[in-house]
Amino acid sequence: MRAQVHDLLRSWGMTTVFGNPGSNELPFLDRFPADFRYVLGLHEGAVLAMADGYAQATGRAALVNLHAAAGLGNAMGNLANAAQQQTPLVVTTGQQARGMVGLGAMLSEARMTEVARPHVKAAFEPLRARDVPRTLAEAHHLAALPPRGPVLVSLPLDDWAAEVDPHEVEHLGTRRVATGGGVGGGEVEMIAARLAVARSPVLVLGPEADAEPAFSCAVALAERARMPVWIAPSPPRCPFPTTHPHYRGVLPAAVAGVTGALAGHDLVLVVGAPVFRYHVDRPGPYLPPGATLVLVTADPGAAARAPMGDALVADPGAVLARLAEQVVAPADRPAVAPRPLPAAVAVEGPPFPAEAVFDVLAKALPADAVLVNESTSNTAAFWERVPIRRAGGLLFPAAGGLGFGLPAAVGAALADPDRPVVAVLGDGATQYGVQGLWTAARHDLPITFLVLRNGEYGGLRWFTGPLGVRDVPGLDLPGIDAVTIAAGYGVPGERVEALDQLAAALITPRDGPLLLEIPVASGVSFAG
Template sequence: MSTARRIAHEFLERQGLTTIFGNPGSNELPFLAELPGSFRYVLGLHEGAVVGMADGYAQVTGRPVLVNLHAAAGSGNAMGALTNAVYSASPLVLTAGQQVRSVIGMEGMLSNVDAAQLMRPLVGWSGEPACAADVPRSLAQAVFEAQLRKRPTYLSVPYDDWGTEIDANAAAVLDREVRRGAAPSEQDLDWLAKQVTAAKNPALVLGGDIDAGGLFDRAVALAEHLALPTWGAPSPFRLSFPNRHRLSRGVLPAGIADISKAMEGHDLVLVLGAPVFRYHQHVPGPYLPEGARLVQVTGDAEAAARAPMGQALVADPGAVIEALLGLPARDGAEPDFVPNPEPAVSGDALHPEQVFAALRDTQPADTRYVVESTSTNAAWWRQMDLRHGGSYFFPASGGLGFGLPASVGVAMGDPGRPVVGVIGDGSANYGITALWTAAQYRVPVTFVILRNGSYGALRWFAGLLGTPDVPGTEIPGMDFTSIAAGYGVPATSVRELGELRAQLATASAGPRLIQVDTALTTPE
C-alpha cells in the first residue's frame, strides 16, 4: 500500500514535471508535503503571474509544466493569464486544492463548487477524482490530455485524498506513455503538392505553431526553395520567419478587409501552423480577393474546423514542409536581408523605434524577447532584426499581465540564451509581482519598461471606434524603479539615447529593470 501523494509525486518525477510554479493555500499543503528533493517549487505572489511564468517556461522548453493554484479563488485569479496559455497551446497542467470531501457538498469555506466546470471552456480537459484511489490516474490523464491536446488542463483534488492509502493498482500509471502520430497520407501530400505547383503566384502565411514546433529553420528553407513571399499570421505570439528577410512581407493586419487587400494578386494562400485567421479590429470585407484560394495546414483540428473559408489539412506541418521541399525549386533571388530604416525620433522623449534600435544593436543576436507593448507594434517590427527561432514571445490572446512573468519563465526554462522583457507601463502593472520571483531566484533577465503614461493601444482603439472622449486611458505618476527596488530588483531610469545604450551594453548576472520614458505611438 502507498499513498496517493507518493504515487503522484513519483509519476510526476518520471514524466519530468519536477518544476512547479505555484502560489499555495491551505488546501494545497497536503500535496506539497514530502515533496522529493528533485522537485523545484517556484513561488509567485499572484496566480496570474504564476500562470504567466509557467506559460513562458512551457513555451521555451516545449514540455508540460505543473501549476499549483489555490482552490476556486486562486483558479479565478489565474484565468486572465490562462487565456494566453490556451492560444499559445502551452501544455500547462493546472492543479488546485479542494476542500475535504465531507465538506464540499455543504459548501464549506474554500470549497470549489462544481470544480470541473470552473475553468471551462478555457481548458482542454478538467476533472476531479471520484475517490482517492482515482487521484493518480486522474493526474496522469491531466498530463496526457495537455500533451495530446496542446492545451492547458485542470485537476481539482480534495486535500484529504493525498494522504489516503490506496491499493497497488493505482501504481500502474507510473509506467504509462501516450504518444501521438499525425503524419499526412501520401494522397494528402500529393493533393497539396498539386495545389502549390498549379499556383501562378502563391503566398505563404506562417503561424506561431511553426516556431513552437521547432520548424523555424525548415520554414525559412521552404520559403527560399519556392521563392514564396511570406507573411506572419495576424497577432503573432511567436516569430515564425526572420522579419528582415528579403521574402518577409511583415505581419498580416488583423482585419478581414485588410488581409484581403494584402493578398491581392495571389491565387493561392498557403497557411502553415496558424488559425484562419485571428481577427481583432472589425474591418469588414471579403475574406480573400477574387481569384484567391486558401489552403490551411495545421495540427489543431479545432482551428481547422472553425475556419470560415478555404480547405484544411489536419496534419503535422513539419511533415508537410519536408514534402514541399521535394518540389522543384522556383526561380528567385539569393536570400538576403533588408536593412532597417533609420529610427524615428521624437522631440520630448525617446521614440520607441530608438529604443528598439538600441536593443537590436546592443543585445546578442540570439536574445529571446518577451514583448507586451501593444501600442509600439509597428515600431518594433520596423527596427528589430530577428533571425533565430524562439526569439519572440507575445501574449497569444492579448491578456495583459503576460510580459513580466513570462520573461521570468522563459529565462528559467532556458538560461543559456539572454532574455529581455519589453513591457509597456500599462501592461507591467498586471504582472508586477513577477519582479519578486525574479529577484528571489536570481533570474538573469532584463526588463525594459516603456513609460508613456498612457494605455496607448486603448487610445488608438478609441480613435478607431470614434470614441475619443472615453475616460481611463491615462496612467500618470508611476515610478517603476521604486517599485522594482521594493521587490529587490536593481533598477534605473533613462531619458537619453546614449544613456540607454550604455545601460543595455552592461551585463547583469541577475534581474535588472530599465525604465525608459517614450513618446506616444500607435500599433500601426
C-alpha cells in the same frame, strides 16, 4: 439566407433531413427544396437513431432537425449512443426568436448549447443571424474530423429571415477539410502540386511553426519555392526569421487588411495558424480576386471554423519538412526581392520615439536572445524593427489581455539561464505582472526589463478611433514610478535619459535583473 443554407447542404451531400418538426423549426422547413428528402420520425429518440444508422451506413455526416429543448431532451439517450459510437451528426435544434429568449418565452432555452453536453463534440448558437451558414459549415467539418461525433447547432427561428453578405458565404460550399495524421494519403503531394503550378504563391506562418525543425523547414520551403513569407495576424510567437529577405511582416488583423496585403497572389499557403485571427472589424472579401487558400494546422477546430480555403489537419512541422523536400519553384517564377528596411527616425527625446528605442535594441541584442513583448501600443514598430532570428525567440500574450509579459520573462529565464532574456513592457502592462520582479531578484535572473513609459493605455486610445467612441475615462496613467517600484522588489533600476545609456546597459554583462524605465512619445503603431 434559407436558399444559401440549402446550397451549402447540397454541396456537402446533406439533402436528407431527419426530423420531427415543431413551430420553431417551420421557418427552416419553409419552401423545402424538391431535391431534398425529409424523413419524418414520430419521436425525437427515433429520429436521432435513424440519422445515426444512416450516417454509419453512408460514412458521411447526417443532418438531424429537433424541436427545441424538449425535443433535444427526447433524443438524449440516442445522442449519447451516437457520441460513444463517434457518429458524425449535425444536430440542429429550433430556438425561439432571439428577442423572446431573454423573456423566458415558451419553447425558448437560454442555455440551449448546454443541454446536450457532454454528448456532443461542440455546441454552437450563432452570435448573429448572418453567422448561421458559417456556423453550420463549422459543425459539418468538425463532426467529420477525427474523432468523429455529433455537433449541436441551436438556430433561432427568426434568423432564417436575415440577409447574409455574399462575401461571408462564397467559399463555404467548396471548402475541403481533410486529416493527414502521419501526413500520408497524398494530401501533402496535392499541396506540393498546387504550389508547383501557382503563378505567385505566398506562405503565411503561425505559432505552430515556431519550433525546430518546423522553423528551419519553413525557411527551406520559402527559398526553394521562391515564396514571400508573412506572419499570421495577432502572432504570439515568431515562426520565421524577421531578418530573412523573404520576410514581409505581420498581416493586419482585419479582413480587409489581410486581403489587401495578399493582393496579387494566386495561392495562399497558411501553416500553423488559424485562418485568420482577426481583431479589428473591417469587413470585405476574405481572399483577393483569383486567390485560393490551403491551411495546414494541428487544430481541428481551426480547420473546421475557417470561412475559406481547403484545410489539412496534420503536424505542421511534418508537412513543412515534406514540402521542403518536394517543392521546387518553376524556372519562370521570379526571385523574392528583399523588403525595404525601415527608415531611421529623428531622436529629440526624452521622450523618445518607440522606433528609436527598438533600433537601439536591434543593434545591441544578442542573436540568441529571447524577447518577451507586452508593449501592445507599439507592436507594429516592434515587428518592423526588432530582429528575431531563431525559433522560440519571441513570446507575446496570445489572448489579448495584460499581465503575461513580465512573469513570462521570468519563466523563460528559469527555463534556459544561458539564453539572454529581454522583456519589452508598457508601463500599464508592467503593473499587471509586477510581482514577478520579486522572483527575478530572488533567483538572480539576468533579465533586462524595458518599461516604455508613455503614461497611458496607448493601445486602448488607438481603438477609440475604429470603435467611434470618445471622452473615455481610465486611459491615462500618470504618476507611476517603475524604478522605485522595482527597488521595492529588490531589482535595481534606471531612468533612461539618453539612448546611449540604453545601449550600454543592454551590452553590459550582469548577474541579476535590471529594469530600465524609458520615456516614449505618445502614439500608437498598432498592427491592426
